[in-house]
Amino acid sequence: MDLPLAPGGRELPLLQRERPERSDAAHNREVLLRAAQELVEERGIDAVTMDDVARRACVGKGTLFRRFGTREGLMGQLLDHSEREWQAQVIGGPPPLGPGAPPMERLLAFGRSRVTLNLHHAELIEAARHPAARSFGALSFTTMHVRYLLEQLGVQGDVPYLATALVAPLEMIVLRQQVNREQVPLERIQAGWEDLVRRVVADH
Amino acid sequence: MDLPLAPGGRELPLLQRERPERSDAAHNREVLLRAAQELVEERGIDAVTMDDVARRACVGKGTLFRRFGTREGLMGQLLDHSEREWQAQVIGGPPPLGPGAPPMERLLAFGRSRVTLNLHHAELIEAARHPAARSFGALSFTTMHVRYLLEQLGVQGDVPYLATALVAPLEMIVLRQQVNREQVPLERIQAGWEDLVRRVVADH
Numbered sequence: 001m002d003l004p005l006a007p008g009g010r011e012l013p014l015l016q017r018e019r020p021e022r023s024d025a026a027h028n029r030e031v032l033l034r035a036a037q038e039l040v041e042e043r044g045i046d047a048v049t050m051d052d053v054a055r056r057a058c059v060g061k062g063t064l065f066r067r068f069g070t071r072e073g074l075m076g077q078l079l080d081h082s083e084r085e086w087q088a089q090v091i092g093g094p095p096p097l098g099p100g101a102p103p104m105e106r107l108l109a110f111g112r113s114r115v116t117l118n119l120h121h122a123e124l125i126e127a128a129r130h131p132a133a134r135s136f137g138a139l140s141f142t143t144m145h146v147r148y149l150l151e152q153l154g155v156q157g158d159v160p161y162l163a164t165a166l167v168a169p170l171e172m173i174v175l176r177q178q179v180n181r182e183q184v185p186l187e188r189i190q191a192g193w194e195d196l197v198r199r200v201v202a203d204h
Numbered sequence: 205m206d207l208p209l210a211p212g213g214r215e216l217p218l219l220q221r222e223r224p225e226r227s228d229a230a231h232n233r234e235v236l237l238r239a240a241q242e243l244v245e246e247r248g249i250d251a252v253t254m255d256d257v258a259r260r261a262c263v264g265k266g267t268l269f270r271r272f273g274t275r276e277g278l279m280g281q282l283l284d285h286s287e288r289e290w291q292a293q294v295i296g297g298p299p300p301l302g303p304g305a306p307p308m309e310r311l312l313a314f315g316r317s318r319v320t321l322n323l324h325h326a327e328l329i330e331a332a333r334h335p336a337a338r339s340f341g342a343l344s345f346t347t348m349h350v351r352y353l354l355e356q357l358g359v360q361g362d363v364p365y366l367a368t369a370l371v372a373p374l375e376m377i378v379l380r381q382q383v384n385r386e387q388v389p390l391e392r393i394q395a396g397w398e399d400l401v402r403r404v405v406a407d408h
Contacts, residue, residue, distance in 0.1 A: 139381065161396030164382065168372035177343065178368065192365030200403045 032057050032067060033081045036074055045075070045127045076128035079121055083138050086117055090145060103152035104201065110149070111193045114142060114170045115186065119179060122172040143167050153201055162200055169193060236261050236271060237285045240278055249279070249331045280332035283325055287342050290321055294349060307356035308405065314353070315397045318346065318374050319390065323383060326376040347371050357405055366404055373397060 035057035039048045050071050054061040068074040095101035096109040147163035155162065168174070170193070178184040239261035243252045254275050258265040272278040299305035300313040328334075351367035359366065372378070374397070382388040 157399050158392065158396045161388075161392065162400065164378065165373040165396065165400045168375060168378050169369040171372060171375065171377070173375070173377070174368065174372050184365075188362065188365065192362045192369065195361050196366065196369045196404065199406070200400065202403070202406070 029067060029077075032059065032064060032074075033078060036078055037081070040078065045123050050074070072127070072129050075124050076130055079124040079128060079130070082117070082121065082124070086113070087141055089113075090141075103149045104197075107146065107149045107153070107197055107201075108194050110142075110145065111166075111170065111197065112190050115175060115190050115193065118170055118172045119175055119186075122176050125172070139167070142170070150201070155201055166193075166197060166200060169196070233271060233281075236263065236268060236278075237282060240282055241285070244282065249327050254278070276331070276333050279328050280334055283328040283332060283334070286321070286325065286328065290317070291342075291345055293317075294345075307353045308401075311350065311353045311357070311401055311405075312398050314346075314349065315370075315374065315401065316394050319379060319394050319397065322374055322376045323379055323390075326380050329376070343371070346374070354405070359405055370397075370401060370404060373400070 032053065036048065036053045039052055039056055050061060050064055053074065054064045057064070064074070068077055089097055090110065092098055096105040097113055099106075101109070143160075143163050146166050147159055150159050150163055150166075175189065178189055179186070236257065240252065240257045243256055243260055254265060254268055257278065258268045261268070268278070272281055293301055294314065296302055300309040301317055303310075305313070347364075347367050350370050351363055354363050354367055354370075379393065382393055383390070
């Protein structure tokens with residue numbers, strides 16, 4: 001067997017040798033998730049079957065089930081995928097959500113996009129029959145981002161607390177109550193959050 | 205059988221005749237819940253057994269199990285009982301939580317007491333192995349109360365949204381993250397919420 005050698009002359013660790021195959025698997029997974037995401041955007045979650053996803057991705061249904069186990073498993077992976085994509089947009093995407101815009105514009109763009117994202121994620125969680133209604137990882141990311149922007153804005157006081165307080169009304173459980181039970185329009189929620197931010201950020 | 209007659213001469217409906225007995229049952233239930241509540245306050249939830257509660261209430265253990273089914277059932281009833289008692293304090297208890305104090309004082313008293321109450325309720329929910337991490341009834345009550353006080357304070361803008369936003373950081377899920385994961389002291393949470401309220405209520 002012709003194994004690649006590390007600069008020191010030793011065999012590269014197994015992890016390195018497996019990389020091409022693992023990369024392929026990751027690529028295939030990405031293709032399947034993208035097909036599922038497209039269909040969800042076009043038709044809504046409930047109208048998307050495993051057959052639809054397999055056909056769109058040009059793979060057999062067996063491949064899909066081998067990869068994700070169940071439709072619930074696929075929806076759970078779609079949730080993670082969507083969260084990671086959104087975080088990438090915040091970290092390095094175009095302004096005003098991404099870097100380059102003034103902090104207040106970024107904060108307001110964050111709130112607008114997080115409202116729609118979390119309502120979408122609430123549906124994915126339901127479709128995934130996920131036990132946890134919230135991901136602590138996602139929460140830490142959003143709270144840290146808001147904290148960073150509040151610091152950029154020179155907000156005085158207990159900035160970590162204020163960041164938590166601004167993220168709290170964007171919780172899925174709160175949004176779902178507003179949208180599904182109280183029938184509050186999305187635009188009113190987004191405008192309300194913007195008003196809240198302006199009150200919190202204003203000089204005191 | 206000598207049945208009481210309704211004014212029209214007809215027999216009173218069965219529901220009426222059973223009233224004294226149902227009242228007794230309610231009283232007994234209250235006695236058992238109060239015994240459980242005392243013990244929980246003295247020792248903490250985890251240290252309270254069904255035996256302890258039966259002994260404190262001077263009833264047989266069988267009575268307790270017949271009434272509540274399981275220890276989880278008792279803890280679930282204790283949660284409802286605690287929420288109802290707190291709501292009664294808000295509606296008709298002494299100021300500043302109850303009526304009679306200026307609205308800002310009432311609002312701040314509301315936040316302080318709701319933080320400790322919700323942390324206690326989170327423990328009861330865990331002990332009750334309750335499926336729902338939040339009661340929509342309790343949420344509506346708190347949001348309506350905050351909305352009422354914001355109106356009393358003459359706050360301009362989307363007051364229903366602002367009420368929801370102020371109640372959101374008091375959600376058990378948010379408080380548990382702060383207290384259990386981030387080890388934020390209770391006093392800092394209460395002070396942070398007070399600061400948030402003052403920012404939201406300030407003239408704009």
